[in-house]
Amino acid sequence: MTRIATWTASHAGSAALRGDSAAILAPLCGLLYYLAASLELALRGPDGVPVLSPQHGVLVALLMVTPYERWWALAAAVVPAHLLAGWNSGPPVWLLTWQALFNLGLASSISTALRLLLGQRHPFDGLRDFSQYALTGAIAGPALLSVFAPDVTLAWLSGNRDLALACWQTGAVASALAILTWTSWIYLALLPRPGGLQRRTPQQYLEALMIAAALVACFQLAFVSDTEHHAALYLFFIPLLWQSVRFGVDAAAMAVTLIATLASAAERIPHSVRIRDAPQVAVIDLQIFLIVMTLIAVVIAIVVDERRRVAQAASESDARYRAIVDSQTDFVCRSLPDTTLTFANAAICRYFGMPREKVLGVQWLQFVPSDTRDELRQALGRATPANPTFMLKHPVTLPDGRTGWHEWTNTAIFDSEQRLIEFQGTGRDITALARAELALRQNDERLSFIARAACDMIYEWDIARGEMWSSSGGERSECAPSVRQVSVESWGNYIHPVDRDRVARDVSQALRGSATTWESEYLYIGRGGPPRWVRHRAYIVRDRNGIAVRMIGAITDRSDRKNLEEAHRTLERFARLAMVGQITASIAHEINQPLGAIRYNAEAGLLFLNRDSYDKDEFQEIFDDIRRDNRRASDLVTRLRELLHDHELRLDPIDINDVIRDVVKLIRVESRQRHVQLETQCSDLPTMLGDYGRLQQVLLNLILNGMDAMATQPEACRRIAIRSIRVGATRIQVEVADRGCGIDPVTLPKIFDSFFTNKAQGMGLGLAIARSIVEAHGGRIWAENNPDGVGATLIFQIDSLGSKVILSARDNTDRHGARLN
Amino acid sequence: MSVVLLIDDDRRIRNSLGRLLRVLSYDVVEASDWETALELTAGHRPDVVLTDLHMPEHSGVDIARLLRGHPEFGDTPIIALTATPPRDDETISLFHTILEKPCAAEDLERALSAALQRGKH
Secondary structure (H helix, E strand, O other), rough: OOHEEEEEEHHHHHHHHHHHHHHHHHHHHHHHHHHHHHHHHHOOOOOOOOOOOOOHHHHHHHHHOOOOOHHHHHHHHHHHHHHHHOOOOOOHHHHHHHHHHHHHHHHHHOOOHHHHHOOOOOOOOOHHHHHHHHHHHHHHHHHHHOOOOOOOHHHHHOHHHHHHHHHHHHHHHHHHHHHHHHHHHHHHHHHOOOOOOOOHHHHHHHHHHHHHHHHHHHHHHHHHOOOOOHHHHHHHHHHHHHHHHHHHHHHHHHHHHHHHHHHHHOOOOOOOOOOOOOOOHHHHHHHHHHHHHHHHHHHHHHHHHHHHHHHHHHHHHHHHHHHHHOOOOOEEEEEOOOOEEEOOOOOHHHOOOOOOHHHHHOEEHOOOOOOHHHHHHHHHOOOOOOOOOEEEEEEEOOOOEEEEEEEEEEEEEOOOOOEEEEEEEEEEOOHHHHHHHHHHHHHHHHHHHHHHHHOOEEEEOOOOOOOOEEEEHOOOOOOOOEEEEEEEHHHHHOOOHHHHHHHHHHHHHHOOOOOEEEEEOOOOOOOOOOEEEEEEEEHHHEEOOOOEEEEEEEEEOOOOHHHHHHOOOOOOOEEEEEEEHHOOHHHHHHHHHHHHHHHHHHHHEEEEEHHOOOHHHHHHHHHHHHHHHHHHHHHHHHHHHHHOOOOOOOEEEOHHHHHHHHHHHHHHHHHOOOOEEEEEEEEOOEEEEOHHHHHHHHHHHHHHHHHHOOOOOHHHHHHEEEEEEOOOOOOEOOOOOOOOOOOOOOOHOOOOOOOOOOOOOOOOHHHHHHHHHHHOOOOOEEEOOOOOOOOOOEEEEOOOOOOOOOHHHHHHHHOOOOOOO | EEEEEEEEHHHHHHHHHHHHHHHHOOEEEEEHHHHHHHHHHHHHHEEEEEOOOOOOOEEEEEEEEHHHOOOOOOOOOOOEEEEOOOOOOOHHHHHEEEEEOOOOOHHHHHHHHHHHHHHHH
């Protein structure tokens, strides 16, 4: 038993006695002492020599378990009890009193010495404590103190030194024997220790009974039987040691007490224990025999007890450890090198739904799907004494046939010759985690594949932490795409130097502002490779204070679209040139007219100069005319440049009626040559935001288309009416109505599609381009056959409000390649 | 002074060319379309007609044909002014001279003089 338990038991025993009042303690002590003292008198040898002093044993035991402050009660009880016991034995009262006081002094001195020496420790807990107890309490104490025994003192004072020595000798040994036997069992009885007699089984009681019978029989043979059986003394030790081994120190103490007492009472000292034949010496021989026997029995009992306690502690510790291991939700196991399980905790048994005895002996590799076993065997084989610990993550086949996932931390145990003995492992079920991981990985892959399919790179920039993750889709790698962390700096390097500063500036401006979206187009070079046009769209996440904390975006490869736009623009340019080519005569005429007027005015002026006198007013008029015509010519050139110039959509405040008038002028000669009459009907319209040149182009296309439609009509019928009206509050509508053959209702919705034409020489681009321009203005264009059944009207409608136009135009930028600056 | 009928739909051309002709000492009557031209021909009996070829409604060629067929003014010399001279002989034969416009004052005067000379004959 541990020392803490001993202390607790000791404390409990002391408390029990302390709880009793002195009134109970004193008579109890007195009674016990009286009985012990009476027994001592009864046990005296043939010459009145004391063989055993039970009163010493009783007193020492009582004093050891009684607190110091209660000792007075014991002391008060001892003297009367001693007087009472010895009243009829002969000695006078003073001698009896002396004897009582001596007994008290001896017992208290030994008790005090033992208490000081042992402290809270139990004298029978271990060999060391018992040896201290035996040496101090049973040998040194009685030997030293018996000097002051009354009979020794009296013999000494009477000058009979031999008698004094003999008295000291027998008294000391009698005390020693009593303290070894009586004190031991009383002490153990008063402070019962866990695991003592109270927890014996019936079989053990039977066994104890048999031992007792054997002891009695041996006692009978050795001490009582007239026939001396020498072997009986040795036989004695068999039940005694059996008892010590089986029933512990308290039983041993009781047994030896009983034997010693009975032996003392037997009034017969067997020959076999005698060393010398003198009666007094024979008593000493008996006492020595009993002491040796007691010591052997008690020491063996203590050693066995100690071992048993250690074993019990180990077993308890093992049970505790097992309980802890079994209460774990994690798996704990031990296995042989071939993975045969030698230990498995309850979690494993629960997990596989098998009792422990079935789990043990099974190779745990059997729980693993067969295709993974070789891989695991290799992993197990890699463990070395230098690197014994390793982690395994592997699938397992669950009892229901499904596959789960385990994660194990294993340690390989090697013996002193570095041979693998076993594996110890702790693991857990990570099926849910593995499934979540798999789902995440699949999701990630899916996202990346989607990103790659769209030629996109998707990224997230944690601005606050300065971290950036991006899909590798943009790199067009062939390996499985995944999201990886990239540095913000390297991101900047992916942008072509031409655009780098601009993009950086735009981004920081967007982040500083309050916008939640940002987009840009730039040349992307990635990690080398040819530059590609990309469109970068991002969403900016802001905190409560509006500070940008994250930016999530997608980068789309626009090279192909950009090329398409370029092609579209080139086509548009050619279409425009072709269109202008159709009206060259018109244009030449329109330019020639003012140039001609200027020329004539100049000639006139020169002729005036050659005259002697000339009219100053006439000159003024000439110059005014020249200036006006020059302006007219340059205006025309400007308009032409607008028409021909290849610029991106530019929105200025314009009057659509000006556009109509200019176009009609430009096409006048053409219409004259084609015998087409142009009529205009312009309403009063608000200024609108538009691209002058592009709208000229639209109108020219519509008018030329109308002229083409009327080519087969009689000349007198060829008439085109151009009308501008306001629709609703803000929309401006321009109609170009011809009197041609009309449009087949089937093809009506397609006439604005690219490459759709009914004309033998047409490219089918004029109307498509007209539509793209109108849509870039946020407007729409359509065609209707005239209600009277003759000819068709092409109509476009544009909102005059700039904001709407810009918004709509931006939406249409993609489709038609026109852009707003 | 010889009378010149100037036909052009463009007011500015009429103004400037008319001014030049007057400096060259001609009487000028101006018409912007064929109807006015016919009226003025009848009213002023011009010595020479100077017409633009490209005009809306009726061109200079139409007017020339009309005059050529007129019993009274059939011989009136007609000078055409054009940026794109006609190629066919029939059209060319309608005119006394075809001048490429804009023309220099000397060329105009030379053509006018020649036409007037022919008209006197």
